[in-house]
Amino acid sequence: MNRVEGRVKVTGLATYAAEYPAENVAYAYPVQAQIAKGRVKRIDVAQALELPGVLAVLSCEDPPRVAEDADPELALFQRRDVAYRGQFVAAVVADTYENARAAAAAVRVDYDPDDHDVRLSADHPGLYRPDVVNPGFPTDTAKGDVEAGLAQAATTVDVTYETPVLHNNPMEPHAALAFWDAEGRLLVYDTAQGASGSRAAIAKTLGLPPDRVRVVSRHVGGGFGAKGTTRPQAVLAALAAREVRRPVKIALTRHQMFDVTGYRTPTIQRVRIGADAEGRLTALEHVAYEQTSTLLEFAEQTAVVGRVMYATPNLRTAHRLVRLDVSTPSWMRAPGECPGMYALESAMDELAYAAGLDPVELRVRNDPETEPEGGLPFSSRNLVGCLREGARRFGWERRDPAPGIRREGEWLVGTGVAASTYPARRMPCQAVATVRDGDFLVQVAAADIGTGARTALTRIAAGALGVAPDRVHVELGDSDLPRAPVAGGSMGTASWGSAVVRACEELRRDGREGRADTTEEIKRDAELARHAFGAQFAEVRVSSVTGEVRVSRLLGVFAAGHIVDAKLARSQFLGGMTMGMGMALMEETPIDEEFGGFLHRDLAQYHVPVCADARHVEAVWLEEHDDALNPMGSKGIGEIGIVGTAAAIGNAVFHATGHRVRELPITPAKILAPRF
Amino acid sequence: MKPFEYARATGPAEAVRDYTPGTMYLGGGTNLVDLMKLGVAEPDRLLDVSRLPLDGIEEARDRVRVGATVRNTDLAAHPLIRARYPMLARAVLTGASGQVRNVATVAGNLLQRTRCTYFQDVTRPCNKRRPGSGCPAIAGDHANLAILGASDACVATHPSDLAVALAALDAEVHVTGPGGDRIVPMPGLHRLPGHEPERDTVLAPGDLITGVELPPPPPGASLYRKVRERASFAFALVSIAAVLDVAADGTVADCRIALGGVAHVPWRAERAERALIGGPATGEAFLQAAEAELEQAAPLPRNAYKVPLARNLIVATLEELAP
Numbered sequence A: 001m002n003r004v005e006g007r008v009k010v011t012g013l014a015t016y017a018a019e020y021p022a023e024n025v026a027y028a029y030p031v032q033a034q035i036a037k038g039r040v041k042r043i044d045v046a047q048a049l050e051l052p053g054v055l056a057v058l059s060c061e062d063p064p065r066v067a068e069d070a071d072p073e074l075a076l077f078q079r080r081d082v083a084y085r086g087q088f089v090a091a092v093v094a095d096t097y098e099n100a101r102a103a104a105a106a107v108r109v110d111y112d113p114d115d116h117d118v119r120l121s122a123d124h125p126g127l128y129r130p131d132v133v134n135p136g137f138p139t140d141t142a143k144g145d146v147e148a149g150l151a152q153a154a155t156t157v158d159v160t161y162e163t164p165v166l167h168n169n170p171m172e173p174h175a176a177l178a179f180w181d182a183e184g185r186l187l188v189y190d191t192a193q194g195a196s197g198s199r200a201a202i203a204k205t206l207g208l209p210p211d212r213v214r215v216v217s218r219h220v221g222g223g224f225g226a227k228g229t230t231r232p233q234a235v236l237a238a239l240a241a242r243e244v245r246r247p248v249k250i251a252l253t254r255h256q257m258f259d260v261t262g263y264r265t266p267t268i269q270r271v272r273i274g275a276d277a278e279g280r281l282t283a284l285e286h287v288a289y290e291q292t293s294t295l296l297e298f299a300e301q302t303a304v305v306g307r308v309m310y311a312t313p314n315l316r317t318a319h320r321l322v323r324l325d326v327s328t329p330s331w332m333r334a335p336g337e338c339p340g341m342y343a344l345e346s347a348m349d350e351l352a353y354a355a356g357l358d359p360v361e362l363r364v365r366n367d368p369e370t371e372p373e374g375g376l377p378f379s380s381r382n383l384v385g386c387l388r389e390g391a392r393r394f395g396w397e398r399r400d401p402a403p404g405i406r407r408e409g410e411w412l413v414g415t416g417v418a419a420s421t422y423p424a425r426r427m428p429c430q431a432v433a434t435v436r437d438g439d440f441l442v443q444v445a446a447a448d449i450g451t452g453a454r455t456a457l458t459r460i461a462a463g464a465l466g467v468a469p470d471r472v473h474v475e476l477g478d479s480d481l482p483r484a485p486v487a488g489g490s491m492g493t494a495s496w497g498s499a500v501v502r503a504c505e506e507l508r509r510d511g512r513e514g515r516a517d518t519t520e521e522i523k524r525d526a527e528l529a530r531h532a533f534g535a536q537f538a539e540v541r542v543s544s545v546t547g548e549v550r551v552s553r554l555l556g557v558f559a560a561g562h563i564v565d566a567k568l569a570r571s572q573f574l575g576g577m578t579m580g581m582g583m584a585l586m587e588e589t590p591i592d593e594e595f596g597g598f599l600h601r602d603l604a605q606y607h608v609p610v611c612a613d614a615r616h617v618e619a620v621w622l623e624e625h626d627d628a629l630n631p632m633g634s635k636g637i638g639e640i641g642i643v644g645t646a647a648a649i650g651n652a653v654f655h656a657t658g659h660r661v662r663e664l665p666i667t668p669a670k671i672l673a674p675r676f
Numbered sequence B: 001m002k003p004f005e006y007a008r009a010t011g012p013a014e015a016v017r018d019y020t021p022g023t024m025y026l027g028g029g030t031n032l033v034d035l036m037k038l039g040v041a042e043p044d045r046l047l048d049v050s051r052l053p054l055d056g057i058e059e060a061r062d063r064v065r066v067g068a069t070v071r072n073t074d075l076a077a078h079p080l081i082r083a084r085y086p087m088l089a090r091a092v093l094t095g096a097s098g099q100v101r102n103v104a105t106v107a108g109n110l111l112q113r114t115r116c117t118y119f120q121d122v123t124r125p126c127n128k129r130r131p132g133s134g135c136p137a138i139a140g141d142h143a144n145l146a147i148l149g150a151s152d153a154c155v156a157t158h159p160s161d162l163a164v165a166l167a168a169l170d171a172e173v174h175v176t177g178p179g180g181d182r183i184v185p186m187p188g189l190h191r192l193p194g195h196e197p198e199r200d201t202v203l204a205p206g207d208l209i210t211g212v213e214l215p216p217p218p219p220g221a222s223l224y225r226k227v228r229e230r231a232s233f234a235f236a237l238v239s240i241a242a243v244l245d246v247a248a249d250g251t252v253a254d255c256r257i258a259l260g261g262v263a264h265v266p267w268r269a270e271r272a273e274r275a276l277i278g279g280p281a282t283g284e285a286f287l288q289a290a291e292a293e294l295e296q297a298a299p300l301p302r303n304a305y306k307v308p309l310a311r312n313l314i315v316a317t318l319e320e321l322a323p
């Protein structure tokens, strides 16, 4: 189905957070820490205050009031400590954006710098074991005896992979526009992946009851997780508006987005696998080393993939974190699964070579009956089907496994495969469906961050009501609407759709209105392992002259329950796979070890794939019938597309060259280094 | 961004007369305006030279004269350029994106500044931006910086693709300035960083580029090739502009090699050229020539890959050009 808001978007009529008109609006511009660690000695605002149009300067010299238990990344200007380079230490509010920006440059900040530490390593003395990893999984698991399993294996691999800092880089910058009314109620137009969650976070930060806050995010220009939790701009707009008693608007620059809106933690991952003579796993161990900040613990669930993927009697997974003088990592498309499957699926490929087995066959042989760690039955699992269908479409049976032997001129050609997985969850949600002018109005505080959620929900509601989609109007992106969970974790459509279906069913019974709250329904969900699976196949060409890698073909086959809308789904899969290609070959934000913070903070330096890179990217899916998910029978599809792509490409690079690069991204420098 | 005045130049001579310290000429603005937003360039005044009547591409006997304000897109698309200097057209088309090339001018392209990340960030030191403040790239992020001709003060590279092609073609840059008119032969426009990395070129304050003159196309076959990890819209890791003329007896009659992405200047590989001319046009000779050139390389830990990359590129390109 075409996007219901497609027309307003392409004609420029769709209003994004920073675009709402506001009378008498003022602008806030942050001042950022220029040290990586230490204390703010003094902030001198005298000169800034004299500049034209300046209304106020907020800083730790006169901290604005926020709740004591506020999230430390959101509790702006409360402390003199600097936790990372780029942290907001003050902000100027002025009558225009330009005046605010000019005055921000005139704020003088004196620091007492301390030595900083921004480098993650697997032997860092500060490594510790967090209590849980996101979003609540056990940090470590152990089943059987990994050492014994490895000792009895016919083949083993013991390999370490590294992934760099990655930034989400949605097209629309983080922005907010805040209004306070005379009764002390706050309205924020925010770039949020969930209006209900953003309202809760802003209310909590400011110490307000949630019903005094309203968040509106009707259109959001991408998020990929970076807008999944409230970011400082929303709080800054609210604080500044309260201070100057005018509406205040803020839109972050690309540089500031790199600094304060989160990123994917770098990871170092050691994977050990043993297999018997038939290629059945005798042991699997996956240990992930990652970073968080000194402000907050963010523990990416990287090693959880081993708990789901392959049958083995001896299984150990573990996560270790170190607190560095960096901004807090945050959610980025398929957090955990994406970096974790890069390592696990690369290691499986290495095992296939070591054991002399076809990598598709190796995975098929180790497909488990029940979830390897917990032993729960799967609601549905079609990894094998995806692998087989992908192999058929890709022409895998013609593949000669020998690495480094296919040449087209200077180009070495290779193919690789990797599996994908992502949990299929849903969360409690409310929705209301009513009859309006003979048509149907469906209300839910869902978020459409460019994914087509509005369109998918229109289609779901139309199906539940038994009417044509053009008779359904879906209203979302407003915390005044029935409460809904975040557009994240690939559970948006499943959660919102459940509530929408129930509300529509109720409307059909009632004739006028239907209200739903899925809290109780979800509590009754059977205990099952619910995951989507997929298989990705890549063909690459690697220049033996330059080390350039070009992906000539990428095929993803997914089994993700019932696909609600083919057009929307395809673009989610292709987008995820293309982003995975970026992770494989080019994306990386270097950390500045000397001064702290990040280098390459713009899109001329942080490269994401362009059209010329995505030459032949194809996504297909197997129809899957799974009644144990939700009324639609759907699994989330927003994230699985990026899971496994980098491994498939890395495996293809090995097949092409005979050289295994174990640190992403796979750049010409790394291809050239040892080989040519 | 510092407040500035804006004025439009009425003619080349008027522009030079109108020049005062603190003035900067404005071409398409695709580099300068970015640097102003970043606080790296802080002119008091912009003198817009982009609409000067220097936008022609004309034949003058066997030479071709390209005006300074010709847009990159128009340069690459022009029939004279495509027919006689296909390597130049190709170099331009590998640069930036269609949108940027539509706006960017020939002079602006030659005078664009380094993409070194520290240079672009006013909160960090950089000798080129703030002389004497230090060069953090040497111990830090230099993966895409120079392996040839760098100094202890600066290891930046010049990012232009156009300049590399012009260096191989022995183009002449026409300049008018407070000191009168003069001609600067490529690759002599840009200079090595030495102790004055703040100076990218040999131009003096107030000098205005009016155009580029291309001598008759050298005999032989030519090629421009650019290496980058992304297939488009990325600066070169290393690039090469090469011309090779092989005589009937199989010896190299003439050869020009210029490298991009390896130095503070478009690097004319003179040692390699000297090694090749008069000798056999064989893969072995190409390799020896490339190695002779790269003997002078002084790579840093994270850009050492550029040495084998440049070597391979020279050899593969010459092999492709050899009959």
Ligand SMILES: Cc1cc2nc3c(=O)[nH]c(=O)nc-3n(C[C@H](O)[C@H](O)[C@H](O)COP(=O)(O)OP(=O)(O)OC[C@H]3O[C@@H](n4cnc5c(N)ncnc54)[C@H](O)[C@@H]3O)c2cc1C
Pocket (backbone or CB within 6 Å): A604, B024, B025, B026, B027, B028, B029, B030, B031, B032, B033, B049, B068, B072, B094, B095, B096, B097, B100, B103, B104, B105, B106, B107, B108, B109, B110, B111, B112, B159, B160, B161, B162, B207, B208, B209, B210, B233, B234, B235, B236
């Ligand atoms: C994202 C991005 C990617 C890019 N990728 C590439 C690439 O791959 N390859 C490449 O070669 N380039 C690339 N570029 C750079 C682009 O080519 C340059 O920005 C452009 O050519 C500059 O031309 P301009 O006319 O806009 O110059 P301006 O920005 O207007 O000026 C640049 C400089 O030249 C001076 N100047 C301008 N005209 C004159 C004159 N007539 N006489 C004397 N001084 C003058 C100005 O004062 C200024 O110092 C990229 C740029 C961007 C933004």
Ligand code: SF4
Pocket (backbone or CB within 6 Å): B114, B116, B117, B118, B119, B125, B126, B127, B128, B129, B134, B135, B136, B137, B138, B145, B153, B154, B155, B156, B197
């Ligand atoms: S290499 Fe040159 S431009 Fe880069 S930081 Fe050093 S001095 Fe500055």
